[in-house]
Amino acid sequence: MAKQDILKKIVVTEKASRLNRMGQYVFMVERHATKNEVKKAVKFSYNVDPVSVNIVVKPPKRKKLRGLKGTQRGYKKAIVTLKKGHTIDVA
Template sequence: MADITDIKSIVYTEKSLGLQEEGYIVVQTSDKVTKNQLKTILKEYFGVNPVKINSLRMKGKTKRFRGIEGKRDNYKKFYVKLPEGANIESLAV
């Protein structure tokens, strides 16, 4: 079962801040989290019932550091549409 610790971060980019004005937040999680699990996390911990959730599976990039090749972790990125007037204060910029 997913927990709040599965949320890695909230994404703050130029695109995500523009979407925030339309009522969306962008959440980066571990690659095991599903839409239903994220929905229950948002209900339990933040008291918000999302209207819509879209997800992307992001593959980790392969990088070199001092000649040693490594790989970043895979993760999921969720676009969460919040109900009108709903706000998560701890996530707002």
């Protein structure tokens, strides 16, 4: 898979904004993506040097609404820490 396809979108939430001030950025990524692939994709897409990558996986959750059973989608997100002085424009 191409490097630009690994990163789905950048997460913009209160918690992610707090992390941005500390040089960490949160991305939704493909479920099969590894830490090294995410690191290379961020370097390729944003031209910055990632120091580390932490991965969080939320598994699918079973839900029931008015007797109908279904599942809530799971996702995988990556928290990328950048070198001092490097930033990504979130806006």
